[in-house]
Amino acid sequence: MRDVAVIGTGMTKWGELWEKSLRDLYVETALLAIDDAGVDHIDSMYVGSMSSGIFVGQEHIASLLADYLGYAPVPSTRVETACASGGLALRLGFMEVASGMSDIVLVSGVEKMTDVGGDEATYALGTAADQEYECYHGITFPGLYALIAVAHMNKYGTTREQLAEVAVKNHRNGSKNPLAQFPFEVTVEDVINSVKIADPLRILDCSPITDGAAAAIICPVEMAKKLNKPVVKVIGSGHATDAIALSQRKDMTWLEATYRAGKSAYEMAQKKPKDIDVFEVHDCFTIAELCVMEALGIVEKGKSGEAVEKGRTAIDGDIPVNPSGGLKSKGHPVGATGIAQAVEIVEQLRGESEERQVKGARVGLTQNMGGSGASTVVHIFERE
Amino acid sequence: MSTPSRYWREVPQRYRLEANKCEKCNKKFFPPRLICPECGNRDLVKTKIAEKGKIISHTIIRVPPSQYKDQAPYAVGVVEMDDGVNVMGQIVDCDFEDLEVGMRVKIEFRKLFSQGHSGILCYGYKFVPDS
Amino acid sequence: MEGIVGYGAYIPRNRIKVEEIAKVWGADAPSYKKGLMLEEKSVPSPDQDTITMAVEASKNALKRAKIDPIDIGAVYIGSESHPYAVKPSGTILAEALGATPEVHTADFEFACKAGTEGMFVALNLVKTGVVKYGLGVGADTSQGAPGDALEYSAAAGAAAFIFGREKVVAEVLDTYSYMTDTPDFWRREYEYYPQHGGRFTGEPAYFKHILGAAKGMLKKAGMEPQDFSYVVFHQPNGKFPLKAGKRLGFSKQQIEPGWLVNKLGNTYSGSSPMGLTATFDIAKPGDHILLVSYGSGAGSDAFILKVTSRIEEVRNLAPLTRSILDHNKNYLEYGEYAKFREKIRKAD
Numbered sequence: 001m002r003d004v005a006v007i008g009t010g011m012t013k014w015g016e017l018w019e020k021s022l023r024d025l026y027v028e029t030a031l032l033a034i035d036d037a038g039v040d041h042i043d044s045m046y047v048g049s050m051s052s053g054i055f056v057g058q059e060h061i062a063s064l065l066a067d068y069l070g071y072a073p074v075p076s077t078r079v080e081t082a083c084a085s086g087g088l089a090l091r092l093g094f095m096e097v098a099s100g101m102s103d104i105v106l107v108s109g110v111e112k113m114t115d116v117g118g119d120e121a122t123y124a125l126g127t128a129a130d131q132e133y134e135c136y137h138g139i140t141f142p143g144l145y146a147l148i149a150v151a152h153m154n155k156y157g158t159t160r161e162q163l164a165e166v167a168v169k170n171h172r173n174g175s176k177n178p179l180a181q182f183p184f185e186v187t188v189e190d191v192i193n194s195v196k197i198a199d200p201l202r203i204l205d206c207s208p209i210t211d212g213a214a215a216a217i218i219c220p221v222e223m224a225k226k227l228n229k230p231v232v233k234v235i236g237s238g239h240a241t242d243a244i245a246l247s248q249r250k251d252m253t254w255l256e257a258t259y260r261a262g263k264s265a266y267e268m269a270q271k272k273p274k275d276i277d278v279f280e281v282h283d284c285f286t287i288a289e290l291c292v293m294e295a296l297g298i299v300e301k302g303k304s305g306e307a308v309e310k311g312r313t314a315i316d317g318d319i320p321v322n323p324s325g326g327l328k329s330k331g332h333p334v335g336a337t338g339i340a341q342a343v344e345i346v347e348q349l350r351g352e353s354e355e356r357q358v359k360g361a362r363v364g365l366t367q368n369m370g371g372s373g374a375s376t377v378v379h380i381f382e383r384e
Numbered sequence: 385m386s387t388p389s390r391y392w393r394e395v396p397q398r399y400r401l402e403a404n405k406c407e408k409c410n411k412k413f414f415p416p417r418l419i420c421p422e423c424g425n426r427d428l429v430k431t432k433i434a435e436k437g438k439i440i441s442h443t444i445i446r447v448p449p450s451q452y453k454d455q456a457p458y459a460v461g462v463v464e465m466d467d468g469v470n471v472m473g474q475i476v477d478c479d480f481e482d483l484e485v486g487m488r489v490k491i492e493f494r495k496l497f498s499q500g501h502s503g504i505l506c507y508g509y510k511f512v513p514d515s
Numbered sequence: 516m517e518g519i520v521g522y523g524a525y526i527p528r529n530r531i532k533v534e535e536i537a538k539v540w541g542a543d544a545p546s547y548k549k550g551l552m553l554e555e556k557s558v559p560s561p562d563q564d565t566i567t568m569a570v571e572a573s574k575n576a577l578k579r580a581k582i583d584p585i586d587i588g589a590v591y592i593g594s595e596s597h598p599y600a601v602k603p604s605g606t607i608l609a610e611a612l613g614a615t616p617e618v619h620t621a622d623f624e625f626a627c628k629a630g631t632e633g634m635f636v637a638l639n640l641v642k643t644g645v646v647k648y649g650l651g652v653g654a655d656t657s658q659g660a661p662g663d664a665l666e667y668s669a670a671a672g673a674a675a676f677i678f679g680r681e682k683v684v685a686e687v688l689d690t691y692s693y694m695t696d697t698p699d700f701w702r703r704e705y706e707y708y709p710q711h712g713g714r715f716t717g718e719p720a721y722f723k724h725i726l727g728a729a730k731g732m733l734k735k736a737g738m739e740p741q742d743f744s745y746v747v748f749h750q751p752n753g754k755f756p757l758k759a760g761k762r763l764g765f766s767k768q769q770i771e772p773g774w775l776v777n778k779l780g781n782t783y784s785g786s787s788p789m790g791l792t793a794t795f796d797i798a799k800p801g802d803h804i805l806l807v808s809y810g811s812g813a814g815s816d817a818f819i820l821k822v823t824s825r826i827e828e829v830r831n832l833a834p835l836t837r838s839i840l841d842h843n844k845n846y847l848e849y850g851e852y853a854k855f856r857e858k859i860r861k862a863d
Contacts, residue, residue: 119450126449132394133415136496136508137473138445138452139460146443147462154441154485199444199480247462247470252441399611454854454861455561476562477528477843493570493611494562495598505598507607510562515843 001098004234005224006216006381008037009343014212014331015181022056022112023068025213025333030069030108037217038227043102045069045076046093048085048109049335052078054124056115065110082128083284085109086338087368087377090216091237094379097218104223109336110213121209125334128371130245142206144246144372145285146198151252152287153200155302160200162305164191166286167204167328169314174325176355181210181331191286205286210331214340221384230350236269236380238262244374257376258295258367265365265378266297273297276380277361278348279319280341282369283326292367293321296378315358323348323356338368338377349383388504398508401435401491403469404428414469436490436514437465442475442483451497459483463511477512490514517642518683518820519676520582521829523575524792524836525568526672526779529558529845531852533667539849540662547667552753556670556780558847559656561855565594566604568673568785569654570611575833576650576675577612579684587614587677588646589637593629593784596656597622600704608652619646626700627749628810629653630784634676635816638687641678648679655783660708661858668752670780674788684826685795685804687818689736693728694814701812711811720813721751725759728815729807736819740764744802747773747790749809751781759807772797779840784810791820793836800824 010032017025026047034042045066053059066076079089086109093107113121126135129144139147152158168188174180191204224231240260246252266272273296281296283289290304298319299307307313313321324330324344327337345364347353362383369376396402397415405412406420406428414433419426442461445452452458459475461483474496475489489511496506532555537544548554559568569592577584590609597604605620623629623636630653637649654673659665678687699720702709712720725748733739740746746765748756753776760770773790782789787808794804799822806818853859 122447122449132390134472135449136394136506137460138448138455138458138496139472140445140447140449142447143443143445143460147441147460150443150485151441196444196446198446201443245472247472252462395610399607400613474562476560477845492567493574494567495564496562504602505564505566507567507611513843 002100003221004094004097004218005221006218006232006234006342006346007224007227007229008033008039008217009346010036010215011179011340011343012213013179014210014333016114017211018114020211022052022058022061022110023065025112025211026065026108026110027069029213029215030106033106033215033217039104039217042071042074042104042106042217044096045071045074045106045108046079046089047076048079048089048338049111050080050082050085051124051127051334052112054120054127056112081375082370083282083334084338084368084370084375084377085335086214086340087366087379088239088338090338090342090379091239091377093218094234094237097220104217104219106215106217107339108213108215109339111333111335112211113209113333114211133247134245140198142198142201142285145287146201147246148252148291148372149200149287152291155253156305158290158305160192161188162309163205163286163290164188165308166283166289167191169308170283170322170326170328173315173323173356174329177325177330180325180329181208182329201285207284207327207332210333212331212333212336214336214343216339216342216346231384232346232349233382233384234379235382236265236271238264238268238378240264240376242374244371246372253291255291255295255369255373255376257373258292258369261376261378262296262367265380269380271363271380276363276365278323278345278358278364279321279367280324280344280364281321281367282337283322283328284332284369286328288369289321289326292369296365296367315356320358323353323358338366341366341368342379345381349381391504391506399493401433401509403431403433405431412467412469414471433469433471434466436488437463439475439483439485439487439489440464440470441485444480451499461511463489474510476510488514516683516686517638517678517680518686520648520679520683521576521578521580521677522675522684522792522795523572523579523833524672524674524789524839525572525575526557526839527559527563527568528843529560529847529855530555531558531847531849535849536667550754551667552757552777553668553780554777556668557672557782558852558855559671563671564598564656565592565596565654565673566598566607568671569604569608569652569675572654572673572675573608573612573650573652576677578833579829580677580679581829582648582677582679584613587612587618587648587650589619589640589649590614591621591623591633591637591650592652592654593623593625593631593633594655595624595626595629595783597624625814626811627783627786628808628814628816630674630788631806631808631816631818634788635690635692638678638690641680648677650675650677653784653788655785657783658708658856665711668781670782672779672782672785672789674785674792676788682825683823684829685820685822687820689732689819691728691732691735691817692814693724693731695724697813699811699813716811720811721755721809722759724813724815725749725807725809726762728817729763729805732805732817732819738819742803743769743805745769745772745794745798746805747787747794748807749787750774750776750790753777775836775840789836795822795826796830796835796837798822798826800826
């Protein structure tokens with residue numbers, strides 16, 4: 001296997017973007033990545049998107065977007081594993097370059113979520129859960145994470161305030177991110193008193209509905225060096241699955257797929273959690289960030305709430321998590337999130353993150369998760 | 385919404401709690417599976433799950449999916465049945481303040497929702513307090 | 516001899532008081548309470564209907580009968596509020612109990628008498644040897660038009676009876692039916708609420724048929740009111756069954772155990788059947804019970820039952836009727852009641 005580097009990134013402002021179609025979002029960010037990389041062709045492309053069919057009635061987007069990008073007849077693959085679609089697109093691109101099959105691969109994620117009403121969007125997101133044994137009974141995505149939160153609070157004493165601190169920290173980070181959907185700060189009181197969604201979760205515990213895309217160009221390390229780019233290598237990649245339904249998990253408070261994907265990635269990268277300088281994780285809900293921290297071995301089981309409360313996961317803390325603002329403040333266009341996490345880490349490792357810079361960051365990790373944790377993709381990056 | 389076939393196919397589980405089990409691992413599966421995920425055994429035997437259990441987590445849905453539009457807020461939980469199988473379902477006939485992890489509940493047959501005002505009625509299990 | 520091998524009841528936990536309904540319509544609550552001899556009624560939750568209640572009542576009956584549901588050869592639900600206009604309720608009940616596929620099912624309807632109809636047919640199929648066990652259920656979630664007198668009493672509940680030949684808790688000694696065409700209460704297709712003939716629902720309807728059936732049954736059986744420990748009448752309100760009993764020569768003590776309406780309301784097809792389950796809950800071996808149902812349109816079915824010693828062995832295997840009636844009650848305000856009963860006009 002060859003070593004792989006990320007040589008270009010592209011991302012535009014995320015939000016409720018009425019003027020932009022799915023194709024617009026995709027092409028704009030893909031072109032930014034291609035320009036950033038300075039390449040004049042690509043060999044293959046992977047696009048992560050969870051539900052273009054339900055949101056805009058469009059399947060077959062692999063070819064649609066290849067054409068609109070002006071790159072047809074390049075091989076193009078649409079990747080889907082719920083909210084981890086972007087991360088998986090990156091992994092598949094990585095495998096294609098590492099194997100020697102292709103040299104320059106464009107990996108992207110895109111989701112256009114605001115062309116349907118709230119009910120339809122909720123339905124689309126709900127397709128990531130068990131239709132017959134979870135959704136049939138009236139559960140929603142916030143509901144699934146609320147069940148995880150109640151179990152975690154019961155088992156470890158995690159508090160309502162500790163959950164809120166995750167949102168506060170991510171919004172503080174996001175307020176420094178010009179591309180974030182919600183670049184403003186919130187307080188613990190704001191979170192705790194916001195509209196109830198699924199007890200104990202309130203609306204400020206939940207990531208939003210967002211339109212957006214993100215892209216990256218990857219190639220073999222040798223080519224990156226020849227192009228005179230700062231070399232940010234993908235040194236670890238892990239992917240694991242778990243039962244979709246919460247009732248089929250052995251322990252609702254433990255994200256087994258995240259643990260296993262993390263373990264694979266750490267092993268490949270020959271790194272341990274303490275070697276990672278900066279993390280971008282899947283905070284679809286505040287409780288998710290806490291559980292992910294534990295499953296990735298960043299903190300001990302049950303200790304995540306305490307760590308956030310103490311400020312350890314702030315940009316200037318000893319274990320910075322989600323300097324981009326996370327899904328909470330940056331937004332969560334489902335298929336795009338995994339790629340956006342990579343974009344943030346690559347920029348952090350290049351030293352380009354300005355106000356959000358984690359000082360001296362050399363090794364970064366992205367963790368992208370689908371549904372209530374049934375699929376997880378983890379990547380580890382290192383600046384040479 | 386879907387044709388009645390998807391609803392009808394799950395009737396043995398929704399009405400009668402039919403499950404299956406792997407006799408090698410002594411594990412029960414609800415809904416039934418075709419292959420045991422622990423040992424790969426493909427000869428799973430028909431059984432049913434227990435009708436009583438205890439709550440292991442619960443939440444109150446305030447913003448419901450569309451087919452439950454007028455029923456919110458309602459409680460949903462994961463219940464560990466007395467035979468060790470976990471089941472997700474609504475918890476009804478209970479004040480929200482009384483919901484707690486460990487509470488004993490039992491299964492009751494209820495109407496979950498209807499597919500619009502002219503579509504089929506969808507029945508199944510819910511949990512009620514087991515006093 | 517053929518009879519009942521298992522019985523069970525089910526009542527939703529919600530209640531609404533007469534005062535609460537009267538308040539909204541500007542009616543005089545005390546006079547309604549006095550006139551109807553009614554304090555409160557049961558209200559189904561949005562997730563409950565004739566079928567869900569029939570399933571739970573039948574499960575209670577199965578607990579007492581101690582039989583394998585696969586041996587039930589006939590399943591009948593009688594109701595005037597079947598959830599579908601076209602699609603049987605009985606098949607859902609039969610499926611939920613595990614009686615399918617070798618079972619005869621039919622849905623019965625005859626205003627509030629539909630329950631005893633199903634019971635009559637199930638009994639006779641057992642009597643003639645066509646089936647080993649037959650299940651007859653009376654269940655309703657009836658509606659009264661907003662502000663109408665019937666809104667105070669239209670309630671929800673179910674009572675189920677499994678008939679068989681062996682190990683009966685009560686033998687059915689005889690039956691008698693009395694029918695005429697009397698349009699006292701009806702609902703046309705596509706109408707949401709029923710209509711009724713006001714005072715015409717009294718003498719020419721309820722009393723004529725209840726008394727006609729009771730007298731005909733007593734004459735046929737050669738029995739007198741004193742021969743019975745208990746009598747159960749259809750209960751559209753508190754007053755009518757007491758009046759009927761008095762006119763026939765029954766005492767208040769004979770009527771009381773099966774008189775649930777003051778706290779339950781009128782459960783229509785479940786009314787006299789549930790009065791019977793409540794009576795079974797306290798009856799002693801050897802007791803004779805007279806059951807007289809009434810359905811508008813109009814007619815009455817009468818049954819003479821004799822309780823056996825087995826009743827004491829199985830009675831406590833399922834909840835007692837008054838226990839379900841009196842415990843875990845949830846009182847509603849009119850707004851929530853109207854929402855539950857879909858009385859509010861919505862956008863779609």
